[in-house]
Amino acid sequence: MMRNSMAMLFVAVVGVVIACYVVEGRFVVEKESISVLSPSDLRYTRHDASIGNFGVPDYGGSMVGSVVYPQKGSNGCSSFDGDKPFKSKSSRPIILLLDRGECYFALKAWNGQEAGAAAVLVADDRDEPLITMDSPQESSDANGYIDKIGIPSALIEKSFGDTLREAIQKGKEDVVIRLDWRESMPHPDQRVEYEFWTNSNDECGIRCDEQMKFVKDFKGHAQILEKGGYTMFTPHYITWYCPQPFILSDQCKSQCINNGRYCAPDPENDFGKGYQGRDVVIENLRQLCVHRVANESHRSWVWWDYVTDFHIRCSMKQMRYSKECAESVMESLDLPIAKIRSCMGDPEADVENKVLKIEQDRQVGEGSRGDITILPTLVINNVQYRGKLERTAILKAICAGFQETADPPICLSGALETNECLERNGGCWSDVRSNITACKDTFRGRVCECPVANGVQYRGDGYKSCEAFGPGRCAISNGGCWSETKNGQTFSACSDSDLSGCRCPQGFRGDGHKCADINECTEDHVCRCDGCSCKNSWGGYECKCKGDKLYIKEHDTCIAKNASKFGWFLTLLVLGTTAAAATAGYLFYKYRLRTYMDSEIMAIMSQYMPLDGQHNQVTQHEAEPLQQSA
Structure with a gap:
């Protein structure tokens, strides 16, 4: 991890020379307290431990457990054998003591958790001031377990580690300690103030994925706390600046704005493709101004909606990371685009940007707070949060910042109703006529998804459009x-x-x-007969003939009305003649067919059934043997 300095890196000559501008800084290690309760000769001694930047510290609480030191694999770099390899002399939770070295701190905590430990202590292997155990920046192996670590961990000094090991080896008494986080988070008043140092870049690997997931998951909690006046939240964005000798280089121009004053690394680490660092800086600035302008109208919590929606709708992966997409999101959230543009200023001007200048000043720690050197970082009541950037863990840390008995209801109950859809429909699509909306409240905040209403499915982006499709769609808003x-x-x-x-x-x-x-009267195939006139109507047309004539639409022709009686006479005459001929034909056909069928049937039957004369002859012939025998 970066410690005691903040490095600003820029490529001076592509692939060859890297120029570093280093500003001396100060990194503050956040600590918890450890008290030894047993053995008796160590009782009531207190020691500091640095809180790990992964796992879940129990801010506001404490834990009492028995310390166990493994006989094999004391560095914790490999899995421990057995389902529950460690046992204590009591039923207390196991606090696993491990040695520093040979692998990531986070891997030690993971293997300890898998072995059933309730917490992990790592003993330093050198005499030095405590440092913060950080998770790996990039590691394909670490990706599988970092987010799964749910126990607290801490680094202790070498001398304290030696003392615990010696007490365990004597074995006379169970070594019992108390891990205490109750004073790790200050609570000066009834309102908690917290900051989130982040970045709009969504292509920086594990850390970018982690912070965007946190924003999405924590949004509901954050907005409830802020709307109730329990907290004051401020987002911040880390920027770097280009060293003076390289301001005119292509690299600084592509990664910086305002003549090299505010910069960000290239998202793809490739100057020749994709987005540039300056794109990230500009979006960082836009998100800062979204919060500023929303705060002026007492709607500061809208920042959470904007950042979440921007990540969904305007991601780099979808090649939508742009000003146009950003302003589309702002429009859906009823944010004043002109004010936000004014707040951002001119990125091309060779002047300081008021908003970003404040951000660079805030990166440097003041008082008890250290510099911001880890991204993302959460600062609660001026103390940098250490641990997993996870919804419930952060909520507990924020709640630990309230004075005792001053906790808001959200800190006492896990049930949430964000009710974001009640205000401007959450910025989602809606059909007022049918009272149908794409806004849906969840425990993570609102989401914009086209609904299923009255058995009809809607489809679209959920923000600007949803259209019904499938059977029954015409019954809903046509x-x-x-x-x-x-x-x-x-x-x-x-x-x-x-x-x-x-x-x-x-x-x-x-x-x-x-x-x-359509004006059918202008079409070539309508009302083109001699003497026809056309009159257009809504959805149709009407044709009329001159004089005393009747229009026949099927033939596009006019006929005289006085010829209709003669026409009827001819029609009836033809119909009568046709009917008579048909009747005669039917009768003739029926008589001839019946006669023919009777003769055919008789011929067939005669082959199988004897007629009257033949029957008598056969009967007499067959009776003779009967008479003789009688």
Whole structure:
């Protein structure tokens, strides 16, 4: 980890020379207290321990447990054998003592947790001031266990570690200690003030994923605390600056704004592709101004909505990390875009940016608070939080910052109702006419997802648009399609039988969301007969003939009305003749068919069944043997 300095790195010559500008800084180790309760000769002695920057410290609480030192694998770099390899002389929790060295601090804590330990102490192997145990910056192996560490861990001085090992080896009494975090978090008044040092870059690996997950998960808690006036939250963003000799280099120009004053590393670590560091700095500045402007209107908690939505809608992976996408998010949250632009100032100007200048000054620690050198970092009541950046762990640390009996209800109950959808529909899509919304409250805060309403599924981005699709869609807001009523007639571009989308009905033209009446009288195939006149109507047309004539639409022709009686006479005559001929034909056909069928049936039957004369002859012939025998 970076310790006692803040390094600002810039590439002066691509792939060859790295220029470092180092500013001496101060890193403060956050500590907990350890009291020895047994054996008797060590009782009541107190020692400091540095809180690990992973796992879950019990801020505001304490733990009493028996110390165990493994006979094999005392460095904790390998898994311990057995389901529960460590036992104490009592039923107290196991606090595992391990040696420093040979592997990551976090791996030691993970192996201890897997062996059933309730906490892990790492004894330093050198005489030096305590340092903070940090998790690996990048490691494919560590990715599998870092987020799973749920126990507290701490580094103790070498002398204290030697004392504990010696007491364990004597074995006369169980070595019992108390880990105490009750004074690790100050609580000066009834309001907790906390800061979150973060970055808008979402392509920086494990740490970026960690901080974005935290923002999404903690949003509901943060907004409840802030709306209730229990906390004051301030976001911060780390920036670097370009050394004077390299300001005009292509690298500094691509990674910095305001003539090298405020910089960020290239997201892909490749100057030739993707986004640049200056893109990150500008978005950092925008997010700072979102909080400032929202705070002026007493809606400071909207920052959490903006950052969450920006990460979802405008990620680098989707190539949407842009000003246009950012302002689209601001618009959906009813944020004043013009004010935010004014707050940001001109990134191209060779002047100090007021907002970012404050950020660089705040990076340097004041009083008891050290410099910000680990990203992300949470500062609660001016103390840097150590431990896992996880929703419940952070909530407990913040609650530990309240004075006793001054805890807000959220610190006493896990039940949450964020009710974000009640205010401007949470910035999500909604259909006021049908009272349908894409806003849904969850314990993590609101999400914008197109709903299923009355059995109809909606689809879209949930923020700006949701459209009904599938059967039954026309019953809800006409499926999002065009519909209009005039003079008692209603036409619609929605059809439950056509699920492909919105189509303008016959007589109209458009995209289905907007339809305009077609003037059929201008078409070549309408009312073109001699003497015809055309009159357009909404959704149709009407043709008339000159004089005393009747228009036949199917043939696009006009006929005289006085010829209709003769036409009827001819029609009846033809129909009567046709009916008579059909009847005669049927009777003739029926008689001939019946006669033919009777003769055919008789012929067939004669082959298998004897007629009357033949029957008598056969009967007599067959009876003769019977008479003789009689």
